[in-house]
Amino acid sequence: MTRHRLAFILAAIGLANGASAFDDASLQQALNQRLAGDRSGACMAAAVIEQGQVSRALSCADPAQLDRIGFEHSFEIGSVSKTMNAALLAMLVAEGKLDLDDPLTKHLPKGSKAPEFDGQPIRLRHLLTHTSGLPSIAPSWQLSNPANPYSTLKQKDLFSALGKIELATAPGSKFEYSNFGAMLLSWVVSKTADQDYQTLIQQRLFEPLTMQQAYIKKPGKSVPVVQGHTPNRQPTPAWTFPADTAGVGGVRASLNDMIRYLQAHLQPAEDALGQALARTHETLDENPGKGIAWAWMVAPLNDREYLVHEGGTGGFSAFVAFSRDGERGAVVLSDTALTSIGGLSSVGLHLLDPSVPMGKPRLETQPDAELLDALVGSYRLAGGLNMELRRKGDALEIQATGQPAFAMGYDSAGDFYPLAFDALLRPAKRSDGSVGFSWLQGGGVMAAKRIEQVATPPDLSLGDYAGRYPLMPGFELRVFADGEQLKAQATGQGAFVIDYADSDRFVADAYGIEIVFERDTAGAVTALKLHQGGQTMSGKRR
Template identity: 55%
Template structure:
């Protein structure tokens, strides 16, 4: 599954800039109109992706579009896609129904839902509650430590409940539950297992009986594909096919659901108030904020995103060969589903298509096309680098191509696209060059749903600042109406936090310049005549916002 935390943090400016006017895409539209819009985003895209897209409004429009028209047969009404982490919102609906029935509470400890004798970590006596799990604040790591994970091709196939609970017993919490957002597939697998146990059913049967059947999601499934449904073949963003991901049935609530476009249309219609009773009450409960005042604000496994003065529910998902995007605006009665047979998480996901369909003021993204890289950029990137985790990488030039070689591994030639990213031709990853404040280059490396910044081994050392020096930057900096960046010092580090988003660390790069390289963010502080910090400029993705210190 993609880590939505990374996606959100990289889009600090994305939702704020949604106020920039764009051609109107709002309102009910025909299938042909929708197909035209999707084609503007996909046609010619170097990933070769295909997508099934729906806009749910007063009517439903559907489109099936590929980057190359010759691939159109890959997707259609009976094609089932892996929806990845959007499955978590379905687990939330099942939990909400248990709460409606009086069989569960968000304030129950997770331990009460697991087998007797299970060791569940606490922090100074504070237990993990269900509300912590559905807001990704449990304190549990992203993946179960020491569990038998598979490779990139099928990472969850070897996991079963016993292995998961064993991993839980060896886990130590580093902070209090509820204190910090950290996206955790580990916690979500535990919740899937816990909900099934409390309901007295295996998870797939529970999904079919309590969610899929009432919403008439006739072709949705986990491991038992209905007759007449064709499982799509997934692809890496280099257009090569990749294997399907598999999940133990009771852990599938983390990301194991497969569904057609019509299944997901029915799901979003249910989210917009058209589910039968009593499921509608459970869905409505799952949409309510669970951590008011938290960052980011969340419902039960739904991200609550500010968008042009309103709040929309959204979740992205992804597996090794698929991407998904589901969002809806209850106030306007509008929803969007985008399902792709290509893993696009390393390229920013599907928000650049989904958000414009949800709100007309969000600019539509453009296809990424393969182009030659500038020779001067290639020369500037040649050198040795260290990733955040310590691995070293060597970049060299082969004619007009960049070649990357990780320590102890073969060298791989890379392509380049007009968005400025380099990408290996033989596996799924991306390299985004980042010009540092001193004029040198580093890069952001994305692979397998995670991101790490890389710094040249011969780069100037990172400046060291005292706690007092860091506190001099602290304050609130309004960047747009209802959108600000709050800067704070904690334990000798500087953090930024945009309205409605999680905090991210800011690393010193030069005098009054800080970076969050993993998210492509640079912050430049400005000083007044008295040498006090008075404003900042936040730069991301070629855009700049300025805010004066409040």
């Protein structure tokens, strides 16, 4: 399942109108171009549907590995499963067995509790649109196996964890992607249908759409199953989920299966399933920056509006999208977990509209000696783990406290990566020439701080920086003191800590952000400059 990170968006990029024009050969060429020599070793299966015509292609970073995949080989599709669960939910709503405004508590096991906020309950629509206020993963869960994190969870763990959570905001008021919420919704769907999830989705979705290689737990006798990989080419186990929660990310399906699924969305039939699929296209949350249908994310692209969902597990990535006008759709499946290095959205959007850049392969390359020297040192990650970075010849080596040392590779996108496990070290050069980094692992992003970093001066008044700083029309940065920390919050996004670096300069390494405050001749803070991703935005304090 794709774990969504905070996206600090500085500006929207407008693209010229374009049109998809792929046949099998041009689709093959596009995939080959994207993957040629990619250090991940990934393979991809992709399809484009344009006005009813279907193009298919397979490609691998190493062409000799092409036998790893096929059009009828089953991949894990991760969170794309949520859209299928939404279709099952829509059928139960049409049958009068569920209502989106039902409180979650109405469908929980006897004795189970769900949190409320000022008397406002979590409703099914909040689980569907990721506005329940529930975290992505319950804090009380012990996910002891990173390679298959949900494998040790039991159904009872869902409800015991639910009763321990306190909501920070009212349900429906804030988007926060929640796999926990999606697992609960999957369980409610299965319980209401009075069928185990495997049987339910098989009878109501897979069989009617002739998705012959699709399954939850066990593949059919003749179904070839793809082996998943981490982005450093290591095989990794399949993901498994507690009973009846597979609607969160437990579906396996082939490219041909997903083509049939897309076709059913592009041209919904008049039967109960077709009507349910069409209903999932309805926008449920129209707040700016959200745009959520029934689990689908609403994404305008040039002259069309698309419904999109990505998926990712420990060894797979998936992308599915289609236009609301029924003219165009694309699906991309990969046998490699690519979430930490950008996922499949650039590939998928390019297939929908070639004016969108597809991205380049990440090639193994050599880091500059200057960069290596700048990174060498002792660090503490945001989670409290200490890490030592050392130079070993022309490469970087990392060692966390109490763990072995690991060699790091480096790619043409500017990221370091361990050769032995799935993680990413992303350097960020600051305006003063120093270099920091963020650590990406398991779907999370942790800021790294040099242990010898200067502490916030005791006589510094954080309140001096507090205020609202408009950066563009309708988009501002709010800065405020929270105890002994200074925090910032952009319009429509969550608050994050900004750490003192030196006089009037603060950083948030996890997001590659540097903020420099400006003062007038009297010493009062009057403005700021925000640096991120090579761009600078200015805002006057008000």
